[in-house]
Amino acid sequence: MQTFRFGEDYLTAGTALKIARGEVRGTLSAAQRAKVIANREVVEKIVEKGDAVYGINTGFGPLCTTSISKEETKILQSNILQSHSVGVGNPVETEIAKLMLVLKMQSLSKGNSGINENTLDRILWHIENDAIPVVPEQGSVGASGDLCPLSHLFLPLLGLGKVDYKGERITTEVLFKEADLAPVDLGPKEGLALINGTQFILAHAVKVVEKLHSCLSQADIVGAMMIEGLQGSVKPFYPELHELRPYKGNIHVAARIKSLFKGSEIMEDHIDCDRVQDPYSLRCIPQVHGSSRNAWLHLKELVEIECNSVTDNPIVIDEELTISGGSFHGQPLALALDYACLAASEIGNISDRRIYLALEGNSPGVPKLLMKDTGINSGYMILQYTSAALASENKTSCFPASADSIPTSLGQEDHVSMGSIAGRKALRVIENVEKILAIELLTAAQAFEFRRPMKSGLILDAIHNAVREKVSFAEVDRVFADDIELGIEMIKSRQILNLAETMAAKEKVNFSSRFNEEFEQY
Incomplete structure (x- = not known):
């Protein structure tokens, strides 16, 4: 099977569809992993220094002036995914949700988002094993990215939400038991990196x-x-x-x-x-x-x-x-x-x-x-x-x-x-x-x-x-x-x-x- 290297190779609409349909296999090369790890270390240093940087040690949107302590930055990542999961309406087609995973994987793998290597590996697991999150079709205004649908897309990283898996719609809790998985421990900046972007529109x-x-x-x-x-x-x-x-x-x-x-x-x-x-x-x-x-x-x-x-x-x-x-x-x-x-x-x-x-x-x-x-x-x-x-x-x-x-987000957006x-x-x-x-x-x-x-x-x-x-x-x-x-x-x-x-x-x-x-x- 042809291989596509996330973050390195040039992604077209046709290739994205082939990855989503299992016709091309997506991977993360050693070279790109090194770049992701180095970028992640930058985020960790910012947290250690304590200088105020939006989304790393501050609140989000209109709460951007609210400082977040080093101890609270991890809690913030979990909270943002949950609080922003407010979608309504019918779920999007499974293929569109899977495309969202593929497209987000390409963006995060560039090494400018402060994402953790382990988080990318879990996203890859969902793509390769066709464990596709259930994403409601309504709730995004298309800036600050597709916050709402992307939050639903990544709830399963926390052990929350639902997925379509092996022909059934099940809770992530059931998925974790079947696949012997545990929630991903999101670090500073990761929650925002996951839900900020245009992947719902792009899919x-x-x-x-x-x-x-x-x-x-x-x-x-x-x-x-x-x-x-x-x-x-x-x-x-x-x-x-x-x-x-x-x-x-x-x-x-x-x-x-x-x-x-x-x-x-x-x-x-x-x-x-x-x-x-x-x-x-x-x-x-x-x-x-x-x-x-x-x-x-x-x-x-x-x-x-x-x-x-x-x-x-x-x-x-x-x-x-x-x-x-x-x-x-x-x-x-x-x-x-x-x-x-x-x-x-x-x-x-x-x-x-x-x-x-x-x-x-x-x-x-x-x-x-x-x-x-x-x-x-x-x-x-x-x-x-x-x-x-x-x-x-x-x-x-x-x-x-x-x-x-x-206008949304108390006028910030x-x-x-x-x-x-x-x-x-x-x-x-x-x-x-x-x-x-x-x-x-x-x-x-x-x-x-x-x-x-x-x-x-x-x-x-x-x-x-x-x-x-x-x-x-x-x-x-x-x-x-x-x-x-x-x-x-x-x-x-x-x-x-x-x-x-x-x-x-x-x-x-x-x-x-x-x-x-x-x-x-x-």
């Missing part, structure tokens, strides 16, 4: 990077299927057009979609038709999908910076320099997550427009509502109700969480990012987009059928066949909810994307642009 952002990328890639494919089903024009995807307005995302999307039409009899069939131009939902796919691609790229770049940053407070540089700053503030990710949320919503919005367009019956050979015998049958009419409802629900979620701020809300909201919107794309996939496949016996390009034909293996052509009404669920599973599992990439490699189709590496690797 959600990592998932957004993955899931939005999947939606963007599949939206191009499904959109291309719809263009073929409705016999739209290929010209809006010509590189000559997009080189004159060279946004990276636009060029990339246009190249991907144009490659899908290679060898298509359907597109050749109407090459000399008298239609001048298509509606925007077909013609402007490069501009709309491309803009969302650019938003994704921006988020990915910021996520990689955050994955490799120290985000707690104070930062321990050396014995003479300890800086109390604001590296815990979630604003850099909060803004980007709100941007990504809007970008995702727009993918669903234009997808719904294409679904509606397919039902109008204005494309030659394609009947109204995608069914020949309508009247007694409603055809695909009501599927668009669902996509419209989902698209509208997404629009109501696009108000930026980062535009809000409520007088501007906060609300990045935790931005992250949770973005994932909800993306889940709705997956459902909309599933409905468009079914709709496009139905329209596609009316072009038979003509064939599409090899990739789109293979995808159409894959849809038909699960969902048959609809000649009369049926319970379409069952079809939609099958479509959602195809989108969530990335089946059509994986098939497209496999076919492209097999048939040597250039399914990319010169920006392929930027847009396809994370």
